[in-house]
Amino acid sequence: MLEFINITSVSAAILIIGSIGIIKLPKPIDKVIMLTKLQGGYVGMIVAGKYLDVAMGAALFDPIATVIFLIGIIKLDEVRKKKMKQKSQEETFLA
Numbered sequence: 001m002l003e004f005i006n007i008t009s010v011s012a013a014i015l016i017i018g019s020i021g022i023i024k025l026p027k028p029i030d031k032v033i034m035l036t037k038l039q040g041g042y043v044g045m046i047v048a049g050k051y052l053d054v055a056m057g058a059a060l061f062d063p064i065a066t067v068i069f070l071i072g073i074i075k076l077d078e079v080r081k082k083k084m085k086q087k088s089q090e091e092t093f094l095a
Helices: 007-024 026-049 050-094
Strands: none
Touching: 007 026, 026 050
């Protein structure tokens, strides 16, 4: 049993959990959280393959990508709220 617990199997499990979470969770913020889990598993798999230079690059760029995704989600949420507000104002104006 303990032979199964190594960096490759743990990273693969985290990668699978992150992938399933991205597919199953409905909220965009929850998807970003699962994306960070997926990225952690991905970097672990790269390290297990002994590509440490690639892992270092991935570890540097993954947080940047996460921040960009969060900015996009926040902007999208603002646009949706503004459209809903305009739509409700139009409905009250027409009534």
